Amino acid sequence: MMHKDAAVYIRNATKSYGQRAILQDFSMTVPKGSIYGVLGASGCGKTTLLSCMVGRKKFNSGELWVLGGKPGTSGSGVPGPRIGYMPQDIALVGEFTITDTIYYFGTLANKRHSEIGENYKELKQLLDLPPDNRYVKNCSGGQQRRISFAAALIHKPELLILDEPTVGVDPLLRKEYGSTC
Numbered sequence: 001m002m003h004k005d006a007a008v009y010i011r012n013a014t015k016s017y018g019q020r021a022i023l024q025d026f027s028m029t030v031p032k033g034s035i036y037g038v039l040g041a042s043g044c045g046k047t048t049l050l051s052c053m054v055g056r057k058k059f060n061s062g063e064l065w066v067l068g069g070k071p072g073t074s075g076s077g078v079p080g081p082r083i084g085y086m087p088q089d090i091a092l093v094g095e096f097t098i099t100d101t102i103y104y105f106g107t108l109a110n111k112r113h114s115e116i117g118e119n120y121k122e123l124k125q126l127l128d129l130p131p132d133n134r135y136v137k138n139c140s141g142g143q144q145r146r147i148s149f150a151a152a153l154i155h156k157p158e159l160l161i162l163d164e165p166t167v168g169v170d171p172l173l174r175k176e177y178g179s180t181c
């Protein structure tokens with residue numbers, strides 16, 4: 001598969017923190033329309049890899065293409081609305097209600113109010129979110145993770161990247177995630 005056609009295309013990537021090599025000669029291809037899981041021991045570099053894909057970090061060397069562009073370059077759309085990213089650590093504002101949160105992320109992704117409303121309605125049901133006007137800080141850990149998941153999905157991104165999405169989520173919803181993402 002050509003680098004421009006893949007959702008993610010990585011060739012011979014290396015990444016170090018100081019002297020410490022995390023990724024060495026790492027290659028992978030994720031075709032569009034597919035579901036791809038990254039498994040590995042704690043600390044092996046999964047989050048580092050995903051951070052590079054979304055343009056938060058950079059490989060030291062190697063080739064990286066995401067949705068046909070190079071993350072961080074103008075016109076690539078990455079980081080930006082083409083991607084939905086759910087970080088490992090919840091990054092929500094406690095003083096926002098769930099509705100505030102969803103509209104905040106939807107607006108950041110340039111979506112119209114009406115479209116955010118429609119998508120929110122679907123996600124509320126799918127993810128069994130708590131009542132709209134509850135503050136994020138008053139939601140449980142698992143509920144916050146589901147809100148975070150909804151925030152990553154609200155703009156219907158072309159590529160969805162989830163870092164440990166099932167932590168703190170009950171087994172039933174884990175199954176739902178598996179069948180929907």
Ligand SMILES: Nc1ncnc2c1ncn2[C@@H]1O[C@H](COP(=O)(O)OP(=O)(O)OP(=O)(O)O)[C@@H](O)[C@H]1O
Pocket residue numbers: 017022040041042043044045046047048049088
């Ligand atoms: N900014 C940083 N500076 C130095 N070392 C780092 C930095 N970020 C991560 N590391 C180290 O790099 C290694 C890979 O970290 P990373 O978070 O990518 O692993 P992971 O596979 O996602 O782990 P886990 O499954 O435990 O979340 C770890 O040993 C971590 O301590």
